[in-house]
Every structure is written in C-alpha cells, then in structure tokens.
Amino acid sequence: MGPVTDRDPAAPDPSVMREQYRSTPLLEAELAPTPMEQFAVWFxxxxxxxxxxxxxxxxxxxxxxxxxxxxxxxxxxxxARGFVFFTNYGSRKGREIAANPYVSLLFPWHPIARQVVVTGTAARIGRDETAAYFHSRPHGSRLGARASAQSSVIGSREELLAAYSEQSARYPEGEQVPVPPEWGGIRVVPDTVEFWQGHENRLHDRLRYVYEKERAADAEGGAAQVRWRVERLAP
Known part of the structure; x- marks a missing residue:
C-alpha cells in the first residue's frame, strides 16, 4: 500500500525539487568584527x-x-543594540514575548541564496522611540494600528472596516493620530547570528556569531566586555 497523501496529483512534487546554488564562498577572514556590522553589509x-x-x-x-x-x-x-519591529502588544507574538522573551528571527533571502538566522531575547523599546516611529508612518497605517486589536477574533471584515472608518472620522488627514497605548516597538538583542550562504551539492557555508562576555583585566579589577566568537557549522 502506497503512502496516503492529500496532494493534488497534478501539483509539483516538492520531494524532487532541486536548486543548485552557485555563489562565492563565505570565509571567516572576510567577516566583519560583529554580527550587526556583517548584517549591514548583507542587508x-x-x-x-x-x-x-x-x-x-x-x-x-x-x-x-x-x-x-x-x-x-x-x-x-x-x-549595535539589535533588531527592532513594531506590533500590537496584545497580539499573539506580543503576549508570548511578554511571557517568554526568547525568540528567533529569519531573513529568507532565497533569490540570492542567503539566509540570516538570529536567536536572542526580546523586550519593549521606550515610548519615545515608539512615538517617533509611529508619527513617521503613513496616515492610513496609523489609523489601522488604532482600528485593529491584532490577533483577536472578529466577526467579519466589515467590522474591521467600520472600526477603521470610525478612526478616520475621528482623526482626519492632517490631524495628529495618538499612539495606541497597546502598540509599540520590540527590540531583539541577539545571542547568536548565523549567516547562511548556499552552494551547489548542499555544501553550504554557515558561519555563526556567538555572544560571549569576558572580563578585561585592568587596574580596577576588570570591566565586562562584549566579544563575538565565530564558529562554522556543517550544512
């Protein structure tokens, strides 16, 4: 008896899909001193x-x-402090980060056969920093942030549009839109950052920065210094 599957027989079979990557090797000697500097280059x-x-x-x-x-x-x-995104703190990700700050980020740059994988801890940024970004957003995006209780169950799209219309009437174009109290930025401070470069025959390069702290000996008895160790992972 063959395997049970719900796949459409006419659909492509993912098990036979292959992509031969051709690119320049990623070498340790060519990396920037810190992962955020290397990320800036790749970004x-x-x-x-x-x-x-x-x-x-x-x-x-x-x-x-x-x-x-x-x-x-x-x-x-x-x-140098990490990666920042914005969300409703009452969303699923906002609630989960509040209860468990350990997160992972993935930048899937498939067209250039690259990925960046980050692990670290997440925390809310300051309200001043949040407000500065919020007021730089398009007017409609600011209204949308106020209209949507992200991740909550709603009855219909019409309900969402009605909430947006209410916000639009309250804060027409040209008027200041207040920052929603439940909305703001989250910064992910990395513990590890992996740079993945694809190559043919699955011989990919995977170089990972690992965060370390060490004590620098000095007359005052030592001060904490940040150091990044780079390790190569088998593909």
Missing part, C-alpha cells in the same frame, strides 16, 4: 540586488510551555 547587498522587502523577517516566539508560533513582520530599525 545592503540584498537591497541592491532588487529583493522585494529584504526587511521582511519571520519572527518565531513560544509560550512558556514551549508551544511555538511564527509570522512575517518587517524590520524597521537595526543597530
């Missing part, structure tokens, strides 16, 4: 390669019991 290259929304990333969270969930969001800021 720029992804953007100039013409990828649509290279700032799109998959955010994976989990409950304290370990039940995971994931979704695609847009990276809005990054610097």
């Amino acid at each position: 720029h290259q992804a953007a100039i390669a013409g990828l649509r929304e290279p700032n799109a990333m998959v955010v994976a969270t989990a409950t304290p019991a370990g039940r995971p969930s994931s979704r695609t969001v847009l990276l809005k800021e990054y610097d």
Whole structure:
C-alpha cells in the first residue's frame, strides 16, 4: 500500500525539487568584527540586488510551555543594540514575548541564496522611540494600528472596516493620530547570528556569531566586555 497523501496529483512534487546554488564562498577572514556590522553589509547587498522587502523577517516566539508560533513582520530599525519591529502588544507574538522573551528571527533571502538566522531575547523599546516611529508612518497605517486589536477574533471584515472608518472620522488627514497605548516597538538583542550562504551539492557555508562576555583585566579589577566568537557549522 502506497503512502496516503492529500496532494493534488497534478501539483509539483516538492520531494524532487532541486536548486543548485552557485555563489562565492563565505570565509571567516572576510567577516566583519560583529554580527550587526556583517548584517549591514548583507542587508545592503540584498537591497541592491532588487529583493522585494529584504526587511521582511519571520519572527518565531513560544509560550512558556514551549508551544511555538511564527509570522512575517518587517524590520524597521537595526543597530549595535539589535533588531527592532513594531506590533500590537496584545497580539499573539506580543503576549508570548511578554511571557517568554526568547525568540528567533529569519531573513529568507532565497533569490540570492542567503539566509540570516538570529536567536536572542526580546523586550519593549521606550515610548519615545515608539512615538517617533509611529508619527513617521503613513496616515492610513496609523489609523489601522488604532482600528485593529491584532490577533483577536472578529466577526467579519466589515467590522474591521467600520472600526477603521470610525478612526478616520475621528482623526482626519492632517490631524495628529495618538499612539495606541497597546502598540509599540520590540527590540531583539541577539545571542547568536548565523549567516547562511548556499552552494551547489548542499555544501553550504554557515558561519555563526556567538555572544560571549569576558572580563578585561585592568587596574580596577576588570570591566565586562562584549566579544563575538565565530564558529562554522556543517550544512
């Protein structure tokens, strides 16, 4: 008896799909000193390669019991402190991060045979930083953030549109839209950042930065310093 499947016989078979990647090797000696500097290089290259929304990333969270969930969001800021995105804190990801701060990010840059995988801890950013970004958004996006109780069950699309219309009437174009109290930024501070470069025959490069702290000996007895160790992973 053959395997039971619900797949349409006319649909492509994913088990036989193959992509032979051809690219330049990723070598340890060519990496930037820190993962955020290396990310800046790759992010720029992804953007100039013409990828649509290279700032799109998959955010994976989990409950304290370990039940995971994931979704695609847009990276809005990054610097030496980490990666920032914005959301409704009452959404599923917002609630899960509040209960369990350990998260993973994935940037799937498939057209250039690259991925960046981040693990770290997430926390809310300051309200001033949130307000600065919120007021830079298009007027409609600000209204949408107020109209939608993200991840909650609603009766219909009409209900959502009615909530948006109510916000639009309250705050017409040109008027200041208040930042919703339940909406804001989340910064992911990385513990590890893996840079994945695809190659033919599955001999991919996987270089991972691992966060370490060490004590620097000095006259005052030592101060905490950040150091990143790079390790190569088998593909």
